[in-house]
Amino acid sequence: MTRDRMTTWVWVLSGILLLAVTIQPVGTAAQMSTGVTLLAAMAGIWLTRRKGAFRLVFVALGLTVVARYVYWRTTSTLPSPDDLVDFVPGLILYLMEMFTVLMMCISLFVVADPLERPAPPAVADDDLPTVDVFVPSYNEDKEILSATLAAARAMDYPADKLTVYLLDDGGTDQKCGSSDAVAAHKARSRRAELQELCADLGCVYLTRVRNEHAKAGNMNAALPKTSGEIIAVFDADHAPVREFLRETVGHFRDDPRLFLVQTPHFFLNPDPIEKNLSTFRHMPSENEMFYGVIQKGLDKWNAAFFCGSAALIRREALEEGGGFDGVSITEDCETALGMHARGWNSRYVDKPLIAGLQPETFATFIGQRSRWCRGMMQILILKNPVFKAGLTIPQRIAYLSSSLFWLFPLTRLTFIFAPMLYIFLSMQIFEASIDEFVAYTMIYMAANLMMQNYLYGDVRWPWVSELYEYVQSLYLAGAIASVVANPRKPTFNVTAKGLVTDEKRLSELAMPYFLMFALLVVAETVAIWRLLHEPGSRDMLAVVALWNGLNLAIAGLALGVVSEREERRRAQRLSVSRRGAVRIGDATIQVMVEDVSSGGAKLRPLDGRLPADRSTGRKGFLAVAMSHEDRRVAAVPIVLRRVGHDEKGGAFGVSFDTLTAAQAAVVADLMYADGGPLSAFRRSRQHYVGVFSGTARMVALSLRHTLRGLVYLARIGQPPAEKPEPAPAAKPAEGAQRSQT
Structure with a gap:
């Protein structure tokens, strides 16, 4: 049986199972046992990291849990239409939830069986x-x-x-x-x-x-x-x-x-x-x-x-x-x-x-993402892939996934404000008992986390997507509204690159994040107070307090995001391994180039012998064999910037000194002659982190960066500290720096 036929049969059988389980009118206790059984089956695949056909089975089991939740959410949890005060926000929350389910299903269709493409044939x-x-x-x-x-x-x-x-x-x-x-x-x-x-x-x-x-x-x-x-x-x-x-x-x-x-x-x-x-x-x-x-x-x-x-x-x-x-x-x-x-x-x-x-700065990051968001909204409105002639059905779904994704600010902001309606106003926008909430909602959330971690665990750690979506949502919601109002209005703005931040400071876009954090703190305080004084509402208050607390943790982490760290290096370094020779004065030293940027390099003497005269500012040349043509030796002028020792022994840093175009080509050859360092750095960061350890890591980061953000905020209005002299452009980093979308 071919892989595609096997995939088709898995989906057909999964669809039958999905329909059968979804429409069963089981009680809360039966739902709990069914949900736990499905989660256990998913965990067996998830924890053993089984792939191939097991990947499709895992997705099918997860979708069964999701479908069961959707059926219950649709038929049993909406407020009565007779009470518009609760029904309207309740319906909005329901629609946003169903949109996230739709996006999850579309995403699962796209990534359920990703293609590992072989290398192309060699061509003379x-x-x-x-x-x-x-x-x-x-x-x-x-x-x-x-x-x-x-x-x-x-x-x-x-x-x-x-x-x-x-x-x-x-x-x-x-x-x-x-x-x-x-x-x-x-x-x-x-x-x-x-x-x-x-x-x-x-x-x-x-x-x-x-x-x-x-x-x-x-x-x-x-x-x-x-x-x-x-x-x-x-x-x-x-x-x-x-x-x-x-x-x-x-x-x-x-x-x-x-x-x-x-x-x-x-x-x-x-x-x-x-x-x-x-x-x-x-x-x-x-x-x-x-x-x-x-x-x-x-x-x-x-x-x-x-x-x-x-x-x-x-x-x-x-x-x-x-x-x-x-x-x-x-x-x-x-x-x-x-x-x-x-x-x-x-x-x-x-x-x-x-x-x-x-x-490099949070403001330019938001500017770039705003352009992407507005552009994809334009495509959705002006060239909707659903109605685009010539596309296959999978292509329509794929392009729809890429464009609808950028509506995440609407769902993210809804999920932030929804628990506050109950905390502050006791609005019943989600009608369920605590037993039903655990049996349906908690099982659904667990299955969702497991699917994300199973499918993306090597490349996306738990809660990172939620953080990126939150920090963009406060500004991208307006971008979406502007395109809906006038789809042809947005214009292309170039994203600035190569900027530096020469001091610690709050981003110019920071204030909305502090205001949102303050609102969430007040909501959590009120929720805890009500938990202590309203025993009759304790179950639901515990749920919304936990929900709001998660939002608060992400909002606290965002305070660290908008607290800009100092970064003066314009030229980023790339780890390499190239032999060369340095001549400073009358001495010639055989070296290994360990990392390099367009501005300078870190060099390690092969025999451990550092420059005899270690005075910074001394000039010389770095000679290397080019990686192409006749492997001729080329030299670039350098300036000695730093001499010292690390865990590997002696090393020194140099900056490049007023390069000609030909010398800039030598530096480019040093940096880009081999793609191996790029792949090695990517692999070094792609390691699996589970849901529990990832959650613990997120909470620890949130606590630390909430405090750091509040410290940055407290310094606003104080006279700026005297700026130290800029560090030399060629000061080497301690290790290799690598590279988005």
Whole structure:
């Protein structure tokens, strides 16, 4: 029996079981025993981490618990319509719950059997297609662009079949001719500077007349000026590793209708939540659930979509569809939707092959997510996949999942305010006894947690999704409302990267989180007071107090999220292992390069011998063998910044000193010659954490960061502390830093 036929039979049998169990009119005691039995069967698979067909059986058992809860919730818990004061909010809560159930079912359909795609076939150099690399840019610094362009230029591919284009929207004719003399001068200077950079790196500089239709318009303007059979797209801060094309291009030989090969986005720096909670080095990144599980699930249904960067696209498919779509501000997903509807195929390669940057501050993080949210709402309203001609049913479900996901602020805020209606106003919006609540709701919640942990445990720890959704919900609810009011109004805003926070401070967006935390504290206090003084309502008060307490723990953790830690390093470091030689003065030292950034490196002497003169500021050169061509030795100028010892022995840190374009290419070769460090860092963070240990970890983090957030708040209005001198840009990190969506 084939895998697909086995999957079909499992789903058919599961559906029969689901229907049979759901409609049984059992009492509370029978429901409890049935639920516990189903949970025990799930636990047997969950705790032993069984996969294959067991994965589908596990999902079927979980859905049986969910269906039983939905049946009871629908038929037995709604307030009477005669009492509108309770019925209206009760109905809203019920609808939000049913929406989460719908989203869970859609997600389970997508990820129940994710596709593990094999490597592409090797293709002889003579048979490789021509590739044009598009690097769209708007306002990024020259340093960021030089790293990406140099890495793209150094990819392992025949030189006569690879052309790298910088698509500069910051130096358009429109900007250079601006009536604002200062802005015009800035644009002309940028154009000249980047033209020189491209000439030095062997890239091609392109710009256009006017800034129209944002990133999609920028790339569409480049299409008639270029001719490569395949177009590789890299954001300005997404540098590819040397083997990027070798790991991806071969897929196009397998399928003449393949339009897209997408790879994961991988980041060298933490997002603001990871940075401010200090979880970056040991907890899976937020985007790893999407790129590690969901995209592979979408790939099974031929629905993996374009994520804006780190991807290859067939020119023929783009030209057939009139270029990149730009109706919404998420042109990537919109373009893929159109391609799939025209019968083209996509593939996803689950291997990190680029290193990028994430927003560094909480405000820029919210700005980025607001753009994603508004763009996906535009697609849902203006190009609804349910009615899009040409899509298969699984593709419709997949795209619906990706767009409906962004309605999470509505459910998250509902679940925050719902318990307060009973705590403050004694509103009966959920009619159930404590026995029924335990037998149905608690069993359902347990099954939900088990399914999340079983399916995503290696890439998403318990309660992390709830935290990310909460911190976005307070601002994204307004973004959803704005798109509903005017779907064509949103405009594309570039997310700033490479920012630094030179002091500890509260985010400019912090106050709503402190106000929400205060409201939840008051609600919990009232709930406890009522528990002590109202014995007749004690059962239900205990339930809503626990519910509100969970909300309070997440809100407290969010106070740490909006309390910005100091971070002055502009250039993030990547762990590497390359031999080289350092010459400072008359001494030459053989070294191992342990980590490197665009600004500097950490070096370890092979014989333990540190520079004789350890005065900082001394200049010299670092020589390394290049990873390609004739493996010639190239050197970059360095400045000694730090000398010391760690657990491995002596080491010293250097900064790079005024690099030319050719020297920047040497640094890019040091960083991106091998994708192994990216994969190794991702694997080091992908370790399973169970529900109980994950919950304990979340509570401990919440207590610590609630206190830290309140300390930050107490310092508002006090004179700022005297700022210390900025640390040298090349001061090495203690260990390797790695890389979302």
